[in-house]
Amino acid sequence: MSGADSLSTRFRPLVLQLQAALDANDDAAFRDAFDRLRGDMSADLMPELKRITVSAQCALARFRDRVRLDALAGQEVPDARKRLAHVVKLTDEAAHRTLDLVEQSGPLIDQTAREAAQLIEAWSAYGPRELALASLWPDRTLAFLERTLADADRVRDHLSQMLLAQGYQDITGQIIRGVISLVGELEDALGQLVALANGDDTRRMPALKEPAAAPDWRAGVGPQIPGLAAADAVSAQDDIDALLNSFASGG
Amino acid sequence: MSATMKILVVDDFSTMRRIVKNLLQELGYSDITEADDGNTALPLLKAGAFDFLITDWNMPGMPGLDLLKAVRADAKLGKMPVLMLTAEAKREQIIEAAQAGVSGYVIKPFTAVTLKEKIDKILASKAAA
Numbered sequence: 001m002s003g004a005d006s007l008s009t010r011f012r013p014l015v016l017q018l019q020a021a022l023d024a025n026d027d028a029a030f031r032d033a034f035d036r037l038r039g040d041m042s043a044d045l046m047p048e049l050k051r052i053t054v055s056a057q058c059a060l061a062r063f064r065d066r067v068r069l070d071a072l073a074g075q076e077v078p079d080a081r082k083r084l085a086h087v088v089k090l091t092d093e094a095a096h097r098t099l100d101l102v103e104q105s106g107p108l109i110d111q112t113a114r115e116a117a118q119l120i121e122a123w124s125a126y127g128p129r130e131l132a133l134a135s136l137w138p139d140r141t142l143a144f145l146e147r148t149l150a151d152a153d154r155v156r157d158h159l160s161q162m163l164l165a166q167g168y169q170d171i172t173g174q175i176i177r178g179v180i181s182l183v184g185e186l187e188d189a190l191g192q193l194v195a196l197a198n199g200d201d202t203r204r205m206p207a208l209k210e211p212a213a214a215p216d217w218r219a220g221v222g223p224q225i226p227g228l229a230a231a232d233a234v235s236a237q238d239d240i241d242a243l244l245n246s247f248a249s250g251g
Numbered sequence: 252m253s254a255t256m257k258i259l260v261v262d263d264f265s266t267m268r269r270i271v272k273n274l275l276q277e278l279g280y281s282d283i284t285e286a287d288d289g290n291t292a293l294p295l296l297k298a299g300a301f302d303f304l305i306t307d308w309n310m311p312g313m314p315g316l317d318l319l320k321a322v323r324a325d326a327k328l329g330k331m332p333v334l335m336l337t338a339e340a341k342r343e344q345i346i347e348a349a350q351a352g353v354s355g356y357v358i359k360p361f362t363a364v365t366l367k368e369k370i371d372k373i374l375a376s377k378a379a380a
Binding site for chain 1: 262264266267269270273274277308309310314315316317337338339340341342343344345346347349350355356357358359360361362363365
């Protein structure tokens with residue numbers, strides 16, 4: 001049976017009764033036929049309405065269970081702001097530390113180069129025999145070599161400190177990785193919220209991810225952040241040494 | 252043995268591996284190999300006759316704690332000195348590492364002096380054993 005035939009079979013008798021009641025100006029018969037027509041159409045809609053309601057309730061329940069909106073909005077997003085603020089602080093400190101060391105090294109190199117140039121100039125002007133006879137030459141050369149040795153040590157130390165200052169990238173990298181993971185979870189939650197708000201067919205909504213498990217400290221939880229540090233976190237190498245010593249001595 | 256010691260440095264951040272490698276070279280160690288997590292480190296250790304392991308904790312794949320346990324469980328590698336160099340600072344983590352047999356534990360950020368002290372201390376303990 002075609003859709004048109006089905007429509008005709010179901011509704012033609014009622015429409016004819018409506019038409020007849022209109023022609024006869026019969027108010028009671030018209031209302032009766034109209035109520036039956038409305039009831040018939042509502043009966044068609046009810047199963048679909050029920051299906052949509054149940055589907056929406058299920059989607060909301062799933063959403064509440066799986067998407068940790070309370071935790072995300074109340075705790076983890078504010079924490080992420082603190083983590084990123086700490087990243088800014090660490091990168092700022094590392095950049096300034098490196099620039100300080102570059103600025104301290106520059107004059108040492110400049111002075112060595114300047115004195116070397118003066119010695120070369122003197123060497124070129126007088127020649128080695130005349131310079132060797134000049135009483136100032138040995139003292140001046142020795143002083144230059146001693147200063148060069150000391151300055152080379154200082155520059156070497158500055159280079160080591162610059163090397164260590166780059167360690168910020170490891171620490172900040174670990175923090176940013178954690179925030180990237182949080183942003184991914186937020187993106188997923190927002191996508192679900194938008195789909196629910198648009199009344200999308202929940203059967204076609206993308207599958208929700210399982211909620212993120214609590215971080216397992218055995219796999220590593222990353223650097224401690226000032227203001228967010230775990231209650232049992234140790235903060236200095238001395239504390240760790242003391243803890244390991246007490247453990248080694250059975251304390 | 253110290254100057255010719257063969258060292259494996261394990262960290263998922265290449266910047267940190269370069270930092271540690273440079274510091275070790277400043278201390279006189281030149282035979283240094285790198286790996287980016289426990290899964291790549293373990294086959295190298297089993298094949299490579301290393302004398303010393305320096306490892307991070309928090310790495311994708313196999314974390315440093317699991318690498319430490321795998322080393323201690325291996326008959327050939329079991330007595331190798333293992334220095335943990337990590338930002339992980341929870342008390343229970345340090346205790347767990349100690350129970351798993353870590354030889355030393357250095358918290359990031361660290362100084363060159365601290366790294367040298369811990370390596371020297373581990374080597375002194377090993378020589379005395």
